[in-house]
Amino acid sequence: MAVTFEEVSTEIEPPPPASAPAPAAPAPDGAALAEQIEQTLRVRAERAARLCDR
Known part of the structure; x- marks a missing residue:
């Protein structure tokens, strides 16, 4: 099966x-x-505790 390409031209503006x-x-x-930092650290500690409980 042959592949045909059509010619395309355009102008690129800087x-x-x-x-x-x-x-x-x-x-x-x-x-x-x-x-915000304290809250982020608190959430991180809670996630770590949940992961360690498994």
Whole structure:
């Protein structure tokens, strides 16, 4: 069985010039970040305990 390819042509445009970089995100609140870390560590410890109980 023969394979036939059709000719395809297109024009590729260069990407638009980069504008000014986006402003940096504000720094997270220290207390909120500490709470998130504590919660993550607590969930991790609970998962480890469940896995060890098997």
